[in-house]
Amino acid sequence: MKLKANIATSENGFIFNPATGDSFTSNGIAAEILTYMKAGESEAEIKQKILDRYEVELCQLERDWDDYMLQLKEANLLDL
Amino acid sequence: MKQKYERPTIRKMNTGLMNKFGTRTDFDPVESIDGVAVKDLVAQYGSPVFVLSEKQIRRNYQAALRSFKTRYPKVQFAWSYKTNYLNAVCKVFHQEGSWAEVVSGFEYHKALGNGVAGHQIIFNGPDKKEADLILAIENHSLIHIDHFDELYLLIQITQRINKTAKVAIRVNFDTGVYPIWDRFGFNYENGQAWTAINKIAKADKMELVGLHCHIGTFMLSTAAYAVAAAKLCQLALKCKNELQNPLQYLDLGGGFPSTNTLKGAYLPGVDTVPSVEDFAEAISNTILEAGFDTDELPLLILESGRVLIDDAGYLIGSVLANKRLSDGRRATILDFGINILFTSNWYDHKISVAKESGQYTEETVLFGPLCMNIDVIRESIMLPLLERGDQVVVHKVGAYNMTQWMQFINMRPAVVLIDQQAKSHLIRKPENLTYLEMMEVVPDYLKI
Numbered sequence A: 001m002k003l004k005a006n007i008a009t010s011e012n013g014f015i016f017n018p019a020t021g022d023s024f025t026s027n028g029i030a031a032e033i034l035t036y037m038k039a040g041e042s043e044a045e046i047k048q049k050i051l052d053r054y055e056v057e058l059c060q061l062e063r064d065w066d067d068y069m070l071q072l073k074e075a076n077l078l079d080l
Numbered sequence B: 001m002k003q004k005y006e007r008p009t010i011r012k013m014n015t016g017l018m019n020k021f022g023t024r025t026d027f028d029p030v031e032s033i034d035g036v037a038v039k040d041l042v043a044q045y046g047s048p049v050f051v052l053s054e055k056q057i058r059r060n061y062q063a064a065l066r067s068f069k070t071r072y073p074k075v076q077f078a079w080s081y082k083t084n085y086l087n088a089v090c091k092v093f094h095q096e097g098s099w100a101e102v103v104s105g106f107e108y109h110k111a112l113g114n115g116v117a118g119h120q121i122i123f124n125g126p127d128k129k130e131a132d133l134i135l136a137i138e139n140h141s142l143i144h145i146d147h148f149d150e151l152y153l154l155i156q157i158t159q160r161i162n163k164t165a166k167v168a169i170r171v172n173f174d175t176g177v178y179p180i181w182d183r184f185g186f187n188y189e190n191g192q193a194w195t196a197i198n199k200i201a202k203a204d205k206m207e208l209v210g211l212h213c214h215i216g217t218f219m220l221s222t223a224a225y226a227v228a229a230a231k232l233c234q235l236a237l238k239c240k241n242e243l244q245n246p247l248q249y250l251d252l253g254g255g256f257p258s259t260n261t262l263k264g265a266y267l268p269g270v271d272t273v274p275s276v277e278d279f280a281e282a283i284s285n286t287i288l289e290a291g292f293d294t295d296e297l298p299l300l301i302l303e304s305g306r307v308l309i310d311d312a313g314y315l316i317g318s319v320l321a322n323k324r325l326s327d328g329r330r331a332t333i334l335d336f337g338i339n340i341l342f343t344s345n346w347y348d349h350k351i352s353v354a355k356e357s358g359q360y361t362e363e364t365v366l367f368g369p370l371c372m373n374i375d376v377i378r379e380s381i382m383l384p385l386l387e388r389g390d391q392v393v394v395h396k397v398g399a400y401n402m403t404q405w406m407q408f409i410n411m412r413p414a415v416v417l418i419d420q421q422a423k424s425h426l427i428r429k430p431e432n433l434t435y436l437e438m439m440e441v442v443p444d445y446l447k448i
Helices: A028-038 A043-053 A058-074 B038-045 B054-069 B087-095 B105-113 B130-138 B148-161 B192-202 B222-243 B276-288 B306-312 B433-437
Strands: A015-017 A022-026 B010-012 B049-053 B075-080 B099-102 B121-123 B142-145 B165-172 B206-212 B249-251 B299-302 B313-324 B330-334 B351-353 B361-367 B376-384 B391-395 B414-418 B424-428
Touching: A022 A028, A028 A043, A043 A058, A058 B010, A058 B313, B038 B049, B038 B313, B038 B391, B038 B414, B038 B424, B049 B054, B049 B306, B054 B075, B054 B087, B054 B276, B054 B299, B054 B306, B054 B414, B075 B087, B087 B105, B087 B424, B099 B105, B105 B121, B105 B130, B121 B130, B130 B142, B130 B148, B130 B165, B142 B148, B142 B206, B148 B165, B148 B192, B148 B206, B165 B192, B165 B222, B192 B206, B192 B222, B206 B222, B206 B299, B222 B249, B222 B276, B276 B299, B306 B313, B351 B376
Parallel strands: B049 B414, B075 B099, B075 B299, B099 B121, B121 B142, B142 B165, B165 B206, B206 B249, B249 B299, B330 B361
Antiparallel strands: A015 A022, A022 B010, B049 B313, B313 B330, B313 B391, B351 B391, B361 B376, B414 B424
């Protein structure tokens, strides 16, 4: 999963898609994941970082990851 | 140390005119009810579970009584059994001094079982069985006649058993609120009510002691009660002047709203519904100015139900699952549905999380656990991010849910009363398969 190249993000979770004009807010973890994605990190690397930093089990993270990717896809933010 | 986790989520920002009716999302968790922790209630009684606050019930009753008694000298409340007829609840109201208002034979027997004196039971409703009527006559209960067939039946019964029935008639009229509730009782405007009164006056064994009306439910207009009270007063004065039959009481029924928010309302119920004080003002002033002599003012009876118990009831439930719908909306499946939360059909119930959570919220559809598409608790609600197993607390569910609930797909859960010392008591056990099958009979030929 790769974020579209033109998507602008800020540290506090604001997302802007210049192609559509849509803007979004995100919570802390969502913003963090976006930062990693923009830096080109792989899915496995990002998940490991989240597991290391947060109180969450892998099965929970896997579930939430899939849902998050679905949200990004629905929001037209992913480069499919 | 690791940080607290919250599932990642984004929310689209919409531009447009600001909603001047917009209200703040309620993030505050409800971790306890009357001093008892929600997690302890779930651990002890399971999930879902209805919880009633005795303190709030008594507070509501005393406040409502005070609202009327500070305006009118003779006031009596009669607890509306159909609103919540769990015996523990009824007994709290009876301890406070409330009579009983029942609408069926089994409710009548429940009231007797709860120790209510026969003459303090008001028997309403269109379906009174002959045996129930005989019992009510013998107990000197106040029988509110609903239709002419019932009136003629009562005349026959009283003659047969040679006992006098204490009766009132139920009157319906145009109060300016439409549609008119004219299916109950006798109409005022077309003279039907006066005809019924005359028939009672001519009957040997019938004593007309009062007049009754029940103009609607969840009434948002105090003016309608003023109109109703004025018309009842006119009828009562006519009874006195033309029939020399002064009446002992006027019963204005129920119908006062709770502060729940009706579906489609712009503003929350707490900001829009009139208070009991407002209703008391409208009703009391009307009766006081109707023309009764001071020493002949009738007793004012009120059969309030919803307004006295709705905000004393909570439903605790748990999240079963989260999912995303085809249009991208978040959906949360809870372990309670419309089968036990009947009022979610017409209220946007306030729902709180039961533990501290992040400030980030998302729009969610709340579904119940039933295998039915209509099992929707809230079509749209902003809630913090919920996870499987998290508890939620639904507010203001004390009225009607514990009588209109149905056993469908899932059993009905436990009901708990928290007393004034913050101690919880089981007042209705959760149902089980044995209870469910207790009334079933399998014909011999189908037994293996």
